[in-house]
Amino acid sequence: MDKSSEASKNSNTLIWGIIFIIGAILLVWSMSTSRTGQVWVTPEQHAFTAGADGKYSATDTPSSEDIAWVTYNVVPDSELTQEVIDSGSATLSWSRTIGLWLAAIFTLFILSFLVGDNPAYKFAEAMVVGTSAGYVMVIGIWDVFVPLLLGKLAPGFVQTAFLPGMDASAGTQLLYIIPAILIIMLLFQLMPSGGWISRWPIAFFIGITAGYRMIGYVEADLVAQIKAAIVPLWVTGENGFVFWPSFNAVILTVATLSAMIYFFFSVEHKGLLGKTARVGIWFLMITFGASFGYTVMGRIALLAARLEFLFGDWLHFIPSS
């Protein structure tokens, strides 16, 4: 490492060191003057009693035979006064408080990538991969696998155990053994040999996707967009011709047609076709510029929300959301 890069690294470390010390001081100051990073909750009792018909209804005076549990509602900062705490109606929620701190720490871990790749960022990245994969799988199993597969193969069991509101009158539908078998065949992909067996379910996927997408795109994109593009270029109102709507309609039509001509690669872009394609590129550039502007603003809005979380919900420097 040469001297200049070493000096740059040292100054970077110094700057970040100072930022962390200032941050720690602010955190200690905030904790000593407010309820920084604390989540307070109030309990809510839920109790249900069985009627003569076996159906349950809510009750305010539960007995030992009734089914009851407690849920907790977060007390907003604006309502969390010393009187509320002293009265004992609000309690500190340790699970949510720890969660709030972890969320803040993980946010800072990701933010630390601005300094460069580092162990904190890699740790957070590994957590994203693990939790996201698990989360998606849980959603798939509870939303699709249980009602659509188990619910068809063992409707009685699923109705009794998981989905009491499910209609099980159709009985067992043996046809649904096929997707169950296809799933098992799909898992052969994990085997060292016999991976070709997974081609059957993959082929099913591809076939369904091709058929489904073809109809979907023709209906929603091709036909609908062409239909929307056919607009009157000469717009009239109560007093006859109206300039601006007509102008806009012309621009819209020219933009659509010229941009489509740009995508027409079967003929060389020369002469009139080439000039039209050039105009098409201009409109496409405007489209990309607009998309870029929107994307950047979307990301900045996300960043603002995270900063609001850090400075509001966690540090209480600003009113929390």
Next chain:
Amino acid sequence: MKRTVPLIIAIVAGFVLLIANFIPFAEDWGLTAQEWFNILAVGAMILGGGNLVKLHLMKISGQRKGWGYSVVTIGCFVGTLIFGLFKIGVHPNEIYPNVGWSGYYLEGGSGLWWIYQHMIVPLTSMMFAMLAFYVATAAFRAFRAKNTEATLLLVTAGVVLLGQTYAGVWLFEGWLPESMQWLRFDHLTEWVMNIPNTGGTRAITIGIALGVVATSLRILLGVDRSYLGQD
């Protein structure tokens, strides 16, 4: 067996869905096929999860560089699965309080909700938010008004960016005559989004739709067999 059967499966499955759109009595076939598709998609998720665990376990057993992060990944994956699948912390549905597992798996206060709220949301939203820095710095380095096309992109991006902020209104406050108010960035943004942007997006959408139709037809007619692999 290895290539012909999958080819037939793909063609039949695709045509069943196509037919279901045109023949009323075949409508149920299409719905069933879509249900099977959704079920198989969950199977693919399970396969993905299995693959994730397999790859990271291999990394851990080989003690390859960064294997500690693989432990974190597997730990988080298994933890999320346990909390979600066993509905830890989930209360029964209030209509069926006697059925213990009838509650919503993402109920407020439950284990999976805790993971989602305090781990997945902050981590993923901050990751996306970070792109704001990188997109902005990349744009600063790459955007140069070298020619007409680049200038159009640059100006449009600037107008749309400012048009969505208070600055887009504030810059023109007090001095712009009423007849020229359309020049305000927020008004220009609206026009750009509604007219030229709609035209360009429409052309791209139509192009994509034509591409999807062509690719789908190639698969359904057995012309494109790339999904069958090599052997």
